[in-house]
Amino acid sequence: MADTIALSLSEVHQLALRVLTHHGLSGTHAEAIARVIVAGERDECHSHGVFRLLMCTRSLQDGKVSCHAEPKVTDRSAAIVVVDAQFGFSQLAFEIGSQHLALKARRTGIAALVINNCFHFSALWPEVESLAEQGLAALAMTPSHAWVAPAGGSRPVFGTNPMAFAWPRPGGHPYVFDFATSAVARGEIDLYRRSGRAIPPGWGIDATGAPSTDAATVLQHGAMLTFGGHKGSALSTMIELLAGPLIGDLTSMESKALDGDAGGTPCHGELILAFDPTFFSQGDARADQARAEQLFQAITDQGARLPSQRRFEARARSLAQGVRIPRALRDDVLALLR
Numbered sequence: 001m002a003d004t005i006a007l008s009l010s011e012v013h014q015l016a017l018r019v020l021t022h023h024g025l026s027g028t029h030a031e032a033i034a035r036v037i038v039a040g041e042r043d044e045c046h047s048h049g050v051f052r053l054l055m056c057t058r059s060l061q062d063g064k065v066s067c068h069a070e071p072k073v074t075d076r077s078a079a080i081v082v083v084d085a086q087f088g089f090s091q092l093a094f095e096i097g098s099q100h101l102a103l104k105a106r107r108t109g110i111a112a113l114v115i116n117n118c119f120h121f122s123a124l125w126p127e128v129e130s131l132a133e134q135g136l137a138a139l140a141m142t143p144s145h146a147w148v149a150p151a152g153g154s155r156p157v158f159g160t161n162p163m164a165f166a167w168p169r170p171g172g173h174p175y176v177f178d179f180a181t182s183a184v185a186r187g188e189i190d191l192y193r194r195s196g197r198a199i200p201p202g203w204g205i206d207a208t209g210a211p212s213t214d215a216a217t218v219l220q221h222g223a224m225l226t227f228g229g230h231k232g233s234a235l236s237t238m239i240e241l242l243a244g245p246l247i248g249d250l251t252s253m254e255s256k257a258l259d260g261d262a263g264g265t266p267c268h269g270e271l272i273l274a275f276d277p278t279f280f281s282q283g284d285a286r287a288d289q290a291r292a293e294q295l296f297q298a299i300t301d302q303g304a305r306l307p308s309q310r311r312f313e314a315r316a317r318s319l320a321q322g323v324r325i326p327r328a329l330r331d332d333v334l335a336l337l338r
C-alpha cells in the first residue's frame with residue numbers, strides 16, 4: 001500500500017473546512033484558515049499545511065479559541081490600523097486588516113497593521129506575498145511560544161519567531177522569504193518526530209543543555225536553538241519586542257505561560273509593515289525597480305536560487321497535479337471527524 005495518497009487542492013480545501021467546522025469554527029474563520037492550509041500544502045510547506053489541522057483542532061478542543069470572534073478594526077492613526085482578533089485565529093483578522101493596511105500604505109507611503117489577541121499558527125509568506133501582489137513591499141513578524149534558548153543559554157525564552165519579507169516584481173512572482181529565527185520551525189521537528197527520524201545537529205539541546213538529535217527530547221524536555229547563533233538570537237529578541245511590548249501584546253514566554261502544558265496554539269500579536277515604493281523613490285521608481293531586478297539577476301546568474309523559488313515551482317506542480325500527503329496524516333485528520 002502506498003504510504004502517500006493523492007488529493008486535489010479542492011479536496012484539501014473541503015477536508016480542512018469539514019474538520020474545522022466539525023470542531024465548531026464559524027464558516028468565515030474556517031474558510032480563511034482553509035485557504036492558508038491549502039496554500040501551505042500546495043507550495044509543499046508541509047509543516048504548515050494539512051498537518052496544522054492537528055494542532056488547530058487541539059486548540060479548538062481546549063476551548064480557548066473563540067470560534068465566532070469578529071475581528072474589531074481601529075483606525076489608530078494615518079499610518080497605523082489595529083485589528084483586535086478577539087481571541088480568534090489570526091487569518092480572518094489579517095484578511096480584514098490587510099485591506100486597510102494597503103489603503104493606508106498607498107496614502108502615506110508606509111503603514112503598519114497591528115493584530116492583537118490572536119491564536120497564530122500559520123506561515124507568514126501568504127500574508128506578505130498578498131501585499132506584494134498589490135505592488136507593496138512588506139515585512140511581517142510574530143512571536144510564538146517560548147521554545148527556543150538564547151545563544152549561550154539553555155532555557156527557552158524565545159518563540160520560533162518567524163519573519164517574512166516580500167518585494168513586488170513586475171510580471172512575475174514577488175521576491176519572498178519567510179523563516180523562523182530558530183534553526184528551523186518547530187513544526188518541522190515535529191514532522192521528524194512523527195516519522196521517527198533523528199533531527200540534524202544544531203537544531204536543539206536536551207534538558208541539560210547538551211546537543212541532542214532526538215526530536216522528542218528537544219520538543220518535550222530541552223530547547224530549540226536559534227539560527228546563526230547570536231545573530232538569530234538578536235533578531236528573535238527584536239521580534240519579541242516589536243510584535244510584543246511595542247504593540248501591547250504578549251511575548252513568547254507570556255504566551256507559553258498562558259497555555260500552561262496544554263500544547264495549544266500560541267496566542268499573542270503580529271506586526272505587519274507595508275511600504276509603497278512610489279513614495280520612497282527619488283523620482284524614477286521604474287529605474288529603481290530595474291536596479292532591484294539587477295540585484296536578483298546577480299544572484300541567480302551564478303546558480304544561486306532566490307528564496308521561494310522552490311515554493312513557486314511546487315505551486316506550479318500542485319496546481320497541475322494536486323498534492324500527495326502521508327497516508328498516516330490523512331488517517332489522523334479523518335479521525336478528527338469522529
Ligand code: NDP
Pocket residue numbers: 045047048120121122123124125142143144160161162163164176177178179180181182183184185186188305306307308309310311312
Ligand atoms: P525554511 O528554513 O524551510 O525556509 C526559509 C526560507 O528560506 C524560505 O523562504 C525558503 O524558500 C528559503 N530557502 C531555503 N533554502 C534556500 C536556499 N538554498 N536558497 C535560497 N533560499 C532558501 O523555513 P523555517 O523552517 O525557518 O520556517 C518554515 C515556515 O514556518 C515559515 O513559513 C514560517 O512562517 C513558519 N513559522 C510560523 C510560525 C508562527 O508562529 N506562525 C513560527 C515559526 C515558523 P523556499 O520556500 O522556496 O524553500
Ligand code: PYC
Pocket residue numbers: 047120121122144145160180184185186187188266
Ligand atoms: O512551526 O514553529 C512553528 C510554529 C509555531 C507556531 C506556528 N508554527
